[in-house]
Amino acid sequence: MGVRIAIWLDERLAWRQVWEAIFLRKIPKVNWLYTLGSASLFVAINQIITGILLTIYYVPTPDHAYDSVQYITTQIPAGWLIRGLHHWGASAMVILVVLHMLRVIWHGAYKYPRELTWFSGVFLLLIVIGFGFTGYLLPWDQKAYWATTVGTRIAGSPPIIGDWILRVIRGGEELTAITLARFFGVHVWVLPTGLLLLILLHMYLVVRIGISAAPKREE
Amino acid sequence: MEQDNQINRRRFLGLAVWAIAALISAGMGVPAIAYIVGPALKRVQSSEWLRLGATSKVELGIPTLFKVKLQKQTGWIVNEEEVSVYLLTEDGRDFIAMSNICTHLGCRVRWIAEQEQFFCPCHNGVFDKEGRVISGPPPRPLDRYEVKVEDGQLFMLGG
Numbered sequence: 322m323g324v325r326i327a328i329w330l331d332e333r334l335a336w337r338q339v340w341e342a343i344f345l346r347k348i349p350k351v352n353w354l355y356t357l358g359s360a361s362l363f364v365a366i367n368q369i370i371t372g373i374l375l376t377i378y379y380v381p382t383p384d385h386a387y388d389s390v391q392y393i394t395t396q397i398p399a400g401w402l403i404r405g406l407h408h409w410g411a412s413a414m415v416i417l418v419v420l421h422m423l424r425v426i427w428h429g430a431y432k433y434p435r436e437l438t439w440f441s442g443v444f445l446l447l448i449v450i451g452f453g454f455t456g457y458l459l460p461w462d463q464k465a466y467w468a469t470t471v472g473t474r475i476a477g478s479p480p481i482i483g484d485w486i487l488r489v490i491r492g493g494e495e496l497t498a499i500t501l502a503r504f505f506g507v508h509v510w511v512l513p514t515g516l517l518l519l520i521l522l523h524m525y526l527v528v529r530i531g532i533s534a535a536p537k538r539e540e
Numbered sequence: 541m542e543q544d545n546q547i548n549r550r551r552f553l554g555l556a557v558w559a560i561a562a563l564i565s566a567g568m569g570v571p572a573i574a575y576i577v578g579p580a581l582k583r584v585q586s587s588e589w590l591r592l593g594a595t596s597k598v599e600l601g602i603p604t605l606f607k608v609k610l611q612k613q614t615g616w617i618v619n620e621e622e623v624s625v626y627l628l629t630e631d632g633r634d635f636i637a638m639s640n641i642c643t644h645l646g647c648r649v650r651w652i653a654e655q656e657q658f659f660c661p662c663h664n665g666v667f668d669k670e671g672r673v674i675s676g677p678p679p680r681p682l683d684r685y686e687v688k689v690e691d692g693q694l695f696m697l698g699g
Contacts, residue, residue: 370568374575378615388616396616398578399571 342528349534357421358527364414365520368452371407372509379459381505383498386461411453418449430533438526445519448512455508461501469504470496579615592627592687592694598635603628603651603658603669605640610698623698625685626651626658628669637685637696638671644678658682 331337378397380389393400422442425431431439458469473496477487492499547555592606603626612621624640642649647662657674658667666674671682686697 367568370572374572377576385616392616396579398574400575400578402571403575 346528346531348532351532351535354424355532357417357424361414361417361421362520362524364410364417365516367406367410368414369513371403371410372513374403375407376509381459381501383461383501386459386501390460390462411456414449415453418446422446428533428535432533434530435526435533438523438530441519441523441526445516445523448516448519452508452512452516455504455512458501458504459508466496469500473500587697589688589695590623590698592625592637592696595629595632595635595689595692595694598627598629598632598694600632601628601630601669602653603638605651606694608696608698624648625696625698626682627687627694633689635687635689635694636670637687639683639685641683642678643673643680643682644676649682 375393378389378393378400380386390404394404395401397403425439425442454472457472458465473487473490476490477483479486488494490500491497492503588610590608590610592608597606598604606625606627608623608625609620610623612619626638626640627635628638629635640648640650642660642662642665644660644663644665647660649658649660649665649667651657652659656669658669658671660666660676660678663677665676665678667678667682668674671684673679673681688695688697
């Protein structure tokens with residue numbers, strides 16, 4: 322039965338071909354450092370799932386943000402786990418993508434014909450940092466508030482345009498409900514859209530071009 | 541032929557990957573379901589005696605409306621809510637407390653003195669003095685609260 326359904330679907334979708342192209346493609350001899358990209362993807366999926374779950378209870382307004390986070394952590398079954406996975410996953414994500422980038426630099430894997438893979442990776446790194454910056458404010462506790470006060474002030478330090486940047490990021494002079502709302506919007510709508518599109522491009526290129534072999538000493 | 545049934549390294553690793561994937565999915569899926577349905581399954585049973593007022597306020601043989609304020613916690617928000625009950629006594633000693641919520645679809649019923657009936661404006665449900673269904677769609681009599689009398693004061697068990 323299962324086999325017949327698989328054949329029926331394969332006739333129409335050619336999923337076997339897709340599966341082979343993605344998972345059964347030929348790769349050069351590699352080592353554990355080459356798993357950092359997959360690890361990043363794994364943690365990204367974790368962040369997406371736990372992030373969606375958190376929005377079920379989280380409310381991004383100054384009078385409810387902190388209380389709703391406390392409610393998730395202390396009252397909802399497994400809420401501590403979901404929030405914990407998202408919290409620690411965020412740190413893991415930053416560490417993994419940076420290590421992934423270092424490996425690519427180390428092996429010179431950004432060179433022809435993989436420039437686009439590299440560029441999309443650079444933007445992915447910026448998006449991950451953006452996630453970290455916007456997500457940090459959302460619990461709306463003292464640490465979040467002051468970290469964002471400092472962070473936005475740093476963003477406002479360039480001459481001439483600095484003040485304008487600061488006001489745009491904060492949505493005004495001060496850190497207010499507007500700041501929290503726009504950080505939330507950026508964190509759950511803008512950045513995830515960019516992340517998914519760039520991941521698709523990044524992975525298409527990895528499958529299309531293939532990954533580079535570790536450089537040898539004699540070459 | 542013999543080799544096909546044997547588990548070689550490749551096949552073993554393939555199976556191991558699927559097994560780990562299943563474990564992670566379950567480890568994520570079960571807490572996720574608990575997390576989503578958690579508050580829905582929580583039954584709030586507040587067994588608090590709320591003071592309604594003096595027994596003398598209830599007219600004999602006529603359902604009298606009482607309103608009590610109570611603190612209700614929904615999620616992380618505490619709200620003050622008003623609960624309305626109709627109290628009825630025939631002898632001034634035994635009291636019944638009826639909810640004013642129609643058992644059909646939750647609209648509020650009203651006591652119509654001229655007709656001696658409770659009337660629900662939403663779908664014309666009609667109840668008698670003691671909350672029994674006379675006509676209309678309501679499936680059961682009006683819900684009742686437990687009441688007690690202490691020192692001439694009426695209390696109801698509610699929340």
